[in-house]
Amino acid sequence: MVAPFQLAALDGTEASAPRHKGRHAATPAKRRWSWFRTFLVLCLVILLVAAGFVVIRLRSPLAAATVTSALSPTVTVPQSAHSLPWAATGQSAISVPALGVAEKAGTEVPVPVASLTKIMTAYVILEDHPLAAGASGPNITMTQADVADYELDTQQDEANAAITVGEVLTEQQMLQGLLVHSANDFADALAVWDAGSIAAFVTKMNQTAAQLAMTQTTYADASGFSDNSVSTASDVLIVAAKAMAIPAFAAIVKMPTVTLPVAGTLTTYTPLLGYLGVIGVKSGFTTKAGGCDVMAVERVVGGHTVTILTSVTGQVGTDQPNVLLVAGVAALTLADAVTNELGSLDLIHAGALVAHASANGHSVGVVAGHTVSVLTWPGIVYRRTVVAGRAVKPGDKVGTRAGSVVASLGSTHIVVPAVLGATLPEATLLERLF
Numbered sequence: 167m168v169a170p171f172q173l174a175a176l177d178g179t180e181a182s183a184p185r186h187k188g189r190h191a192a193t194p195a196k197r198r199w200s201w202f203r204t205f206l207v208l209c210l211v212i213l214l215v216a217a218g219f220v221v222i223r224l225r226s227p228l229a230a231a232t233v234t235s236a237l238s239p240t241v242t243v244p245q246s247a248h249s250l251p252w253a254a255t256g257q258s259a260i261s262v263p264a265l266g267v268a269e270k271a272g273t274e275v276p277v278p279v280a281s282l283t284k285i286m287t288a289y290v291i292l293e294d295h296p297l298a299a300g301a302s303g304p305n306i307t308m309t310q311a312d313v314a315d316y317e318l319d320t321q322q323d324e325a326n327a328a329i330t331v332g333e334v335l336t337e338q339q340m341l342q343g344l345l346v347h348s349a350n351d352f353a354d355a356l357a358v359w360d361a362g363s364i365a366a367f368v369t370k371m372n373q374t375a376a377q378l379a380m381t382q383t384t385y386a387d388a389s390g391f392s393d394n395s396v397s398t399a400s401d402v403l404i405v406a407a408k409a410m411a412i413p414a415f416a417a418i419v420k421m422p423t424v425t426l427p428v429a430g431t432l433t434t435y436t437p438l439l440g441y442l443g444v445i446g447v448k449s450g451f452t453t454k455a456g457g458c459d460v461m462a463v464e465r466v467v468g469g470h471t472v473t474i475l476t477s478v479t480g481q482v483g484t485d486q487p488n489v490l491l492v493a494g495v496a497a498l499t500l501a502d503a504v505t506n507e508l509g510s511l512d513l514i515h516a517g518a519l520v521a522h523a524s525a526n527g528h529s530v531g532v533v534a535g536h537t538v539s540v541l542t543w544p545g546i547v548y549r550r551t552v553v554a555g556r557a558v559k560p561g562d563k564v565g566t567r568a569g570s571v572v573a574s575l576g577s578t579h580i581v582v583p584a585v586l587g588a589t590l591p592e593a594t595l596l597e598r599l600f
Contacts, residue, residue: 214495230557231525231590233532233569237550238424240268241513246544250503253496256456257399263407264472266576267543268400276382277397279479280450281325281348281435282458283390288341288369288418289409291356293374295337299413303337306359307351316351324350324391329431335426338414342424345448346416347432353389364386364388378404393454399477405448405458406475419446419462438459444498445473449490457489461497466508470541476500513548513573513580514538520571520584521552525560528591532568535583540573549574554582561592 174563251272252258259270281288296479297303308329319326327349329335333526335343343352364387371385418478421443425431436449436459443463450458460477476497483489514520514534521532532552540548555569566586573580 169388181257184367196553199535202501220293221510226559229557231523231562233552234428234522234524235552235556236304236519236521236531237552237571240326242549243509243511243542243546243548244382244402245545246507248503250500250507250546253478253481253500253559255482256458256478258478258496258500259398259403260477260500261400261403261407261475262472262504262508262543263411263475263542264578265546266404266539266578267546270398270400274280274382274396274400276384276399277479278452278455279390279397279402280395280396280452280455280458280480281390282397282402282448282450282460282477284344284348284350284353284394284450285460286351286385286405287388288372288415289357289365289405290367290370290407291337291341291360292412292415293507294360294370297338297341297414299417301338301414301507303436305336306340306355308333308355311357311358313352315354319350322391324389324554326351327426327432327437329355332429334429338418338559339424341414341439342418342421342512343426343429343432346420346421346424346434347429348435348448348450348545349429350389353387357388360539375401375405378408380404390450390455391450391452396513399479399519402460402477402479403475407460408475410447410462410473412473414596416446419448433568435490438498441497443501447475449493451486455479457486457491457493459490459493459497461494463465463505465500465501465505465508467505467508467541468539470510470539472508475499476506493514507544508540510539511542512537513540513550514571519589521568522560523568523590525558525590528560530590531587532584533587534571535585538573538580539581540575542579546575557583558586558590562586563589 190489200206232527233426259276261268303560310331316326317330327343327347340352340356343349347356357364360473361367368385375383383397383401386392423431423433443465445464446462458479463474478493478496480487481493484491505540516537517533519531524530551572553570555567558568563588568586571582571584
């Protein structure tokens with residue numbers, strides 16, 4: 167029997183092909199749509215990534231501007247061929263502590279300095295027992311040994327102040343008697359009170375001298391009566407500058423008189439105190455030392471108040487008051503000459519360009535907030551440094567603090583605000599993105 171499909175074929179009709187299960191082959195149109203859909207998805211992903219990048223960049227903080235100094239780093243005061251009027255005899259030296267200036271008259275050798283020694287005595291006492299200006303400090307009771315020392319000083323014609331056994335004096339009163347009336351017995355009493363003995367205190371004095379680089383100074387007593395207490399005019403100014411920086415010391419050496427319970431009113435031996443700007447500090451005399459004076463003078467130069475220190479040793483005269491006056495006049499003559507050599511200059515001018523602030527290809531000037539005037543001395547060198555402060559960003563306005571200008575002389579620093587001289591332009595969209 168013939169199969170149906172075969173019969174159909176024999177009849178001459180076309181037989182249908184058998185149907186197969188499975189996918190139909192993709193048409194070209196369907197293939198194009200598939201690729202287009204993939205392309206759209208890819209573009210969407212790219213757009214999302216790009217949008218995320220833009221958001222991140224726009225939200226990211228702007229890079230800070232770079233601040234670059236426009237100042238020369240140093241300013242040197244011109245030298246001058248100044249010649250100071252050094253004392254004709256003995257030693258002499260000058261110092262301007264605020265400028266770190268110190269000069270002396272040629273080569274020095276250690277010599278007796280008499281009661282200039284008491285400057286170190288007072289300095290050690292105030293280092294060990296600090297006093298606020300005007301404060302009295304602890305009480306010190308006078309002993310029989312102190313009175314015996316006073317009586318010996320009287321016999322030897324040493325400067326002294328009367329005391330009695332059991333008398334109570336404050337540290338301030340003891341220092342007043344020491345520095346104003348140059349009382350040797352007060353120097354010894356203070357030494358024993360501080361260190362237990364004069365010898366132990368003298369050891370402290372010499373240790374302090376070494377720490378202060380007073381290389382030609384040796385102390386043998388607390389008063390300077392011993393000719394073995396030696397120093398130089400320039401060495402003495404080192405401790406004088408340190409002592410004058412202590413308000414309690416500076417206040418005492420200004421005093422022309424002091425009144426004590428037993429001794430009564432005592433006057434200073436320091437010549438010219440209170441005249442022509444003289445504000446201290448100490449004089450001294452022995453036969454071997456001659457007339458000695460360390461003088462502090464306060465002057466105004468170019469609107470600046472400045473303290474000038476001078477010292478002379480080994481001055482000669484017919485008697486003690488006269489020779490101390492000779493020493494004082496020599497010291498004052500030096501102070502006047504130093505005043506004439508001092509000057510002032512505007513190291514930084516308000517509104518002057520001190521730096522540039524740069525960001526994203528834009529740059530604006532940074533200017534000084536105010537003028538700085540400084541004291542000058544021939545040959546000294548000031549240093550100027552621009553220090554960046556808070557981060558300056560594009561868009562910050564004129565007057566925004568961009569840092570500081572620091573003017574330096576030794577360990578002294580003057581800080582001046584540095585501000586934008588113009589608004590730093592905002593970053594464009596492209597600058598923020600790229």
